[in-house]
Amino acid sequence: MHGTWLQRCSSEADVALARGAPGALLTIIVVVAGATLTWLAWRATVNAEEQRARGELALEATEIEAAIEDRLLAYEGLLRSGAGVVNAFWPVSGEQWKLFAGELRLATVYPGIQGVGFAARIEGREQMEHWSKALRPLAPNDLTALPEGGEPLPETAIVLLEPLDRRNRQAIGYDMMSEPTRRRAMERARDQGVAALSGKVVLVQDSRLGNDGAGFLLYLPVYATTLTPARIEERRDALRGFVYSPFRAQDFFASALAKARGSSVLEVFDGEDPEPDALLYRSAAAAPGAVSTDVRRISLAGRTWTMRLSAAKAPFAVDAARPATLIAFGGGLITLLLAASVTALNLSRRRLHERIRADLLLAERQRQATQVLENALDAYISIDANDIVLEWNRQATAMFGWSAREVIGRPLAETIVPPQLRPDHVEAVSRFGERTRHALLGRRLEMPALRKDGSELLVELSIVQIGTPRGIGFAASLRDITDLRRREAEVRELNETLEQRVIERTAQLEVANRELSSANRDLEAFTYSVSHDLRAPLRAIDGHIGRLIEISADMSEVQHHHVNAVHRSITRMNQLIDDLLNFAFIGRRPLARQRIALWDIVRPLLQEMPSTSSVVYDVSPEELGEVCADPSLLKQALANLISNAVKFSCDADPPRITIGSERSERGRAYFVRDNGIGFDLNHASKLFGVFERLHDARRFEGTGVGLAIVKQIIERHGGTVWAQAEPGKGAAFFFTLPE
Numbered sequence: 001m002h003g004t005w006l007q008r009c010s011s012e013a014d015v016a017l018a019r020g021a022p023g024a025l026l027t028i029i030v031v032v033a034g035a036t037l038t039w040l041a042w043r044a045t046v047n048a049e050e051q052r053a054r055g056e057l058a059l060e061a062t063e064i065e066a067a068i069e070d071r072l073l074a075y076e077g078l079l080r081s082g083a084g085v086v087n088a089f090w091p092v093s094g095e096q097w098k099l100f101a102g103e104l105r106l107a108t109v110y111p112g113i114q115g116v117g118f119a120a121r122i123e124g125r126e127q128m129e130h131w132s133k134a135l136r137p138l139a140p141n142d143l144t145a146l147p148e149g150g151e152p153l154p155e156t157a158i159v160l161l162e163p164l165d166r167r168n169r170q171a172i173g174y175d176m177m178s179e180p181t182r183r184r185a186m187e188r189a190r191d192q193g194v195a196a197l198s199g200k201v202v203l204v205q206d207s208r209l210g211n212d213g214a215g216f217l218l219y220l221p222v223y224a225t226t227l228t229p230a231r232i233e234e235r236r237d238a239l240r241g242f243v244y245s246p247f248r249a250q251d252f253f254a255s256a257l258a259k260a261r262g263s264s265v266l267e268v269f270d271g272e273d274p275e276p277d278a279l280l281y282r283s284a285a286a287a288p289g290a291v292s293t294d295v296r297r298i299s300l301a302g303r304t305w306t307m308r309l310s311a312a313k314a315p316f317a318v319d320a321a322r323p324a325t326l327i328a329f330g331g332g333l334i335t336l337l338l339a340a341s342v343t344a345l346n347l348s349r350r351r352l353h354e355r356i357r358a359d360l361l362l363a364e365r366q367r368q369a370t371q372v373l374e375n376a377l378d379a380y381i382s383i384d385a386n387d388i389v390l391e392w393n394r395q396a397t398a399m400f401g402w403s404a405r406e407v408i409g410r411p412l413a414e415t416i417v418p419p420q421l422r423p424d425h426v427e428a429v430s431r432f433g434e435r436t437r438h439a440l441l442g443r444r445l446e447m448p449a450l451r452k453d454g455s456e457l458l459v460e461l462s463i464v465q466i467g468t469p470r471g472i473g474f475a476a477s478l479r480d481i482t483d484l485r486r487r488e489a490e491v492r493e494l495n496e497t498l499e500q501r502v503i504e505r506t507a508q509l510e511v512a513n514r515e516l517s518s519a520n521r522d523l524e525a526f527t528y529s530v531s532h533d534l535r536a537p538l539r540a541i542d543g544h545i546g547r548l549i550e551i552s553a554d555m556s557e558v559q560h561h562h563v564n565a566v567h568r569s570i571t572r573m574n575q576l577i578d579d580l581l582n583f584a585f586i587g588r589r590p591l592a593r594q595r596i597a598l599w600d601i602v603r604p605l606l607q608e609m610p611s612t613s614s615v616v617y618d619v620s621p622e623e624l625g626e627v628c629a630d631p632s633l634l635k636q637a638l639a640n641l642i643s644n645a646v647k648f649s650c651d652a653d654p655p656r657i658t659i660g661s662e663r664s665e666r667g668r669a670y671f672v673r674d675n676g677i678g679f680d681l682n683h684a685s686k687l688f689g690v691f692e693r694l695h696d697a698r699r700f701e702g703t704g705v706g707l708a709i710v711k712q713i714i715e716r717h718g719g720t721v722w723a724q725a726e727p728g729k730g731a732a733f734f735f736t737l738p739e
Contacts, residue, residue, distance in 0.1 A: 051349055053292055053311060055356050060264060061294045061309045062360065064257055068307075071256040072218070072300050075113060075245055076195045078104065079220040082116055082243035086222045090240065092118070093134055094160060101162030112255030113245050114205065114215075115168050117161035118222075119176055119186075120241040122153050131159040132173075154178065156186070156241065170208040171246070182217060188302055189219040190239055193228040196220075197303035200270040200280055203246050214249040214280050216270070218301060249280040257283075264311040272297060274306050379459075382475040384468055387411045387429045391475070399459075399480055401452030416449045418456060429474070446481065457482045542570045591630045591716060598624035598670065601635050602659055605642055615646060618658040624670070625661065627737050629717055637713040640706040641672040641733050649676030649730065666720060666736050673732035678725040687723055710735070 085100045086092050097118065106113055122128050154175030161168045176182040181199045189196035196219045203215040223229060223238040253268060266283040269275065274295070294309045373380045379396035383389055389412050392404040400416050407415050413422045449459045461478040545566055549555075555563070599621035606617055627634070642657065649655040658673040679687075687707050710733075714721045718738045725731035 052352050054294070055352055057264060057292055057294045057309055057311050059356050059359070061296060061307065064266060064309065065296060065298055065307065066363075067256050067259070068253075068298065068305075069300065071112070071252075072197070075110065075218055076220065076301065078110060078113075078116060079195065079218065079243045079245060082118065083220055083222045086118055086240065086243060087226075090224075091130070091134075092160065097160040098162055098164070106163065111258075112247065112252040114203070114247055114251070115161050115163055116243070116245050117158055117168075117171070118241055118243050119156045120159045121239050122155060122157055122175075125153060128153060128157065131157060134159070159241075167205040167209065170205045171203075174204050176217075176242075176244075185217065185303070186219050186242055189221045189242065190235060191232045192302070193221060193223075193235055195301045197301035199303065200249075200278060203248065205246065206248070215247055216249060216252075216280070217244055217246050219244045253281040253283075264309050267308045267310070269306040269308070270303075272304050272306060274308055278306075280305070376477075379478040379480075380475065381412065381478065382466060382468070382473055383412050383429070384470045384473045385429070387413055387426060389415070390468060390473060396478070399451075399457075399478070400449070416451075418448055418450050421447070449478070458485055541566070545570070591633070593628050593630055593717075595626055595628050596631050597621075597626050598661075601631060601638060605635065605639050608639075609642065609646060614654045615649075616654050616656045618656060618660075620660055623660050625668075627670075628739075629737055633713045633716070637710045637735070638672070640710050644706060644733075645672050645674035645676065645731075649674040652676055652730075664734070664736075668739065669734045669736050671732050671734045673730065675730040678727050678729050678731045680727055681723075681725060707733075 081104075082100065085096070089096050101116055104110065104116070106116065120127070120131055122131075155177040156175055158171050158174050158176065161171055164172075177186060179201070181201050185196045185198035198217045198219070200214055200216060202212055203217075206213055206215065219242045221235070221242055222240045223235065224240050225238050229235045229238050249268070253266070257266070264283075266281070267274065267279065268281040269278040270280050271278045292311050296307045296309075298305045298307055373391070374393050376393060376395055379399045380391065380393040381389065381396055382391040389407045389410055392402070392407050397403050402415055413425050417425045444460060444462050446458060446460050448456050450456055458481050459478045460481045461476045463474055463476045466473050466475045545563055549563060599619070602619060602624065603621075606619075609615075642659070645657045646655065649657070652675045656675045659671070660673075661668055661670045663669070711721050714735045714737070719736040721733065721735040723731060723733050
């Protein structure tokens with residue numbers, strides 16, 4: 001009986017236990033599920049935060065990289081200005097450099113820079129002494145670094161450096177080529193013709209004052225030519241020196257990143273590897289614990305920097321009691337809450353990525369738009385509703401003479417608007433915003449404008465409405481059309497007077513043709529008279545003289561002398577008539593041009609010359625080559641030149657006649673040169689005139705027409721003729737023929 005009861009109680013306990021087991025198991029399952037879901041949610045949150053942190057870190061790294069690149073580009077532009085000053089005032093003085101640096105306001109406009117200087121190339125002691133003497137009034141106690149006496153000369157020397165304070169005075173005279181790291185950067189800048197960044201160095205200013213902070217230098221070569229030479233050897237020869245700026249790394253990065261957001265730890269290393277010895281800059285002590293990093297390599301002016309940005313993880317701190325309480329109260333709802341949390345976090349992460357991408361895209365578009373406007377061919381100006389200038393591009397500076405710094409923030413009416421138009425301009429600007437579509441917006445307008453020097457120009461402009469941080473604004477694109485309108489006016493004026501000028505020109509040509517026809521008829525009459533009427537009496541006189549000689553065998557010596565003198569005069573008169581006729585007919589005879597070897601003309605001429613064994617002819621047939629000319633006329637010109645050379649070198653021992661060709665500024669020049677008596681070039685203008693003579697006719701016979709005939713023949717071929725000579729040292733006559 002007792003056994004039965006005990007068995008029954010045991011069975012009931014088992015049933016009760018069996019009934020309670022699902023509830024406990026469910027409780028355990030709920031607890032385990034809740035703990036699991038809570039942990040999963042916590043893990044998802046941490047992952048999302050890490051991704052968000054990495055996204056923000058990447059954005060911060062991009063901003064820092066852009067800030068560093070923009071700052072170095074600005075400093076490169078500063079060095080290019082310095083190079084322009086050096087070339088414009090070469091050799092530049094210390095006072096000029098000081099004035100240039102003072103205008104730059106380095107401490108305000110270019111924070112982080114230690115100075116701007118010029119390291120001159122030293123090519124000799126004279127040049128070194130020039131720079132030492134030029135700098136002595138500015139830095140009398142700081143030139144000891146320049147060698148004196150027999151010491152070897154440096155390759156370069158820092159001769160200009162502003163501001164010339166106590167630190168920078170330490171660098172005057174220093175040869176940066178003597179240090180390998182600096183030398184590599186300077187040689188790269190010299191050979192490539194671009195700005196070059198050095199590796200990590202200790203600035204000479206710091207080393208001489210006992211400081212060992214990291215630094216670097218930026219170099220820009222200065223050549224003695226307007227354009228950068230094309231080849232490396234030419235660049236090395238034309239190098240004048242280097243415009244450069246020294247930087248303390250701590251000061252540079254602190255100023256460049258002053259506006260960069262974020263509190264991450266920034267480290268910058270020189271080179272491609274983040275080695276401790278290559279550390280240029282660290283913004284703060286390394287963050288404790290696990291960190292998230294972004295490592296990038298930046299190429300700047302031929303140098304690579306490694307940038308490492310680190311941020312401490314912000315783990316999702318959870319109080320253990322609070323999740324347990326939430327699980328106890330939430331029970332079965334925790335799964336839904338966790339799912340909702342995960343969904344929300346994922347959505348937040350996606351939106352964050354989209355926002356980062358949109359911000360980067362917007363920044364890039366703004367940068368591109370700024371570059372396009374800055375380099376546009378037209379002037380671009382924007383103003384706000386109060387006529388204050390907001391933007392002013394490079395072409396506006398070139399067109400009006402005002403720099404952007406001078407006009408931004410000033411009313412436009414005070415700069416480029418002529419005084420008589422300023423009231424209308426101010427009223428028009430005030431009315432632009434009164435209605436959505438103003439009559440002047442979007443139209444092309446023409447109106448006068450004013451340059452900085454007070455001169456006026458005519459511009460074509462188009463105005464559009466834009467949005468600005470101050471509200472509604474207006475932008476204008478302007479183009480200088482002063483020359484265009486002037487040329488159009490000139491064309492109109494020319495077109496209006498063209499017909500009248502054509503009539504006048506036609507009348508002048510008709511008059512000239514009639515005068516030319518009359519002159520030709522007179523010339524033909526004169527030629528006929530000379531060839532017939534003048535020759536007839538000369539023949540008669542010559543015949544009577546010959547007959548007189550034949551029948552007068554008993555004439556005295558005096559009578560023979562006079563008769564022979566008359567005969568010689570008649571012969572000279574006949575020669576003079578022949579030369580005049582040749583001179584007259586050469587200008588009217590048509591040219592029969594053909595290709596002919598010049599030696600084929602010279603060779604028979606030398607054979608026809610009077611046989612004189614003492615004359616030496618020096619001719620190279622291959623050198624003469626071929627010409628395109630009238631053979632008979634060219635033969636006559638060469639005959640006159642060769643006979644002149646023989647005649648005026650008769651007293652030389654021996655007479656030497658050289659015939660050849662050479663290259664000259666006027667093209668291929670052919671010449672006939674002798675070693676005779678020569679002449680004074682001050683009287684060379686008379687050589688090629690008719691009847692002009694430079695020597696005594698009794699000693700050197702001739703009519704004075706031969707060289708005039710040479711000049712006429714060569715000019716008829718389209719060539720030129722000239723002479724070179726020196727008294728007692730011979731003469732040379734040159735001529736060219738079109739190829």
